[in-house]
Amino acid sequence: MTNQTTTKPLFETFTSDKLNLPNRTVMAPMTRGFSPGNVPDEEVAAYYRRRAENEVGLIITEGTGIDHPASVSGANIPVFHGEKALNGWADVVKEVHEAGGKIAPQLWHVGMTRSKGDLPNEEAQPVGPSGLSLDGEKVNEPLSTEEVEALVESYAKAAADAKRIGFDAIEIHGAHGYLIDQFFWGNTNKRTDRYGGDFVKRTQFAVEIVEACRREVGEDFPIIFRFSQWKMNDFQAKLVNNPDELERFLQPLVEAGVDIFHCSTRRFWEPEFEGSDLNLAGWTKKLSGKPVISVGSVGLDGVFTDFSGAGTASLDGLVDKLDRDEFDLVAIGRSLLMDPAWVKKVHEGRVDDLLAFNKEALQKLY
């Protein structure tokens, strides 16, 4: 495992137009299901505070549901609307800020991955661009154009609330096969209105969301956008097949006002396209000109979606890529679930003290 000297690039400050951070580490958004009645409580606030106390540069919260009856699945998944939940989030922000940290909520709608009858609103039907599940099965009717426009406004309202209650940025969850990604992906978006068409036209829903959020938060507030090629049901799925397509996919999102792209991959070291070592984040930085966050099995020898556990792994490859400016920031997921002090330990060179990820980390707010 790496020593203190070689992890230096991870602990250089990050400066950008709208967001400055003390180092390059980001806590990856991770759904926990510890918010009773969909309201984050003091234990959730303390959980995030522990990461802030231990030098995490930017915390991105677990996905939190925008104001729509079918935005989340489950009674303990936090939402981002209504007085109780927003007060809970305001306490989370307060704790993190008191500990000197920065935090962004991840704004989320699960779309067609919701099962009929799921809590908290058992009667709410799953919604999606064409009423298709990720496997392409017809579940219900496509959203009407007006319903899509109303969803755009729900994201905007969440963005306004995030700024009002003191968050430092927002992250829009456009990855992994959830609602926004269902618009991106040809398998789930067969629409013929302005929200459908080729892979560039299918960015329209996300573009309108980013524009509407920007309208609410103003020019100076950072908007992070997370996207992925892979989907929860298909790790080989592709939105784009080559750098040219990636550029055409990113361009409308850049013009809409994205400040930072969070490029979700399951293994950060894998090249995205043939003929170059660059990963998805590396290509996105090169083609969009925007700062990027990379992610995927940092410090671990097993990949996300295998929840059984993973040992620790060297950070050398990661640090090399960071040092070469392939990406700007590094999100850490499972390592930080198990070990709130992961970043601080790495900074201090205490790599033998790092706790490996095991599935118990999912049962408790360490």
Ligand SMILES: Cc1cc2nc3c(=O)[nH]c(=O)nc-3n(C[C@H](O)[C@H](O)[C@H](O)COP(=O)(O)O)c2cc1C
């Ligand atoms: C328990 C758990 C919950 C997750 N929930 C979310 C989520 O709410 N939103 C999201 O974008 N990604 C989510 N992810 C994916 C992580 O953000 C991250 O991309 C993934 O775990 C890979 O990073 P890692 O290998 O460092 O764990 C989750 C991952 C885990 C392990």
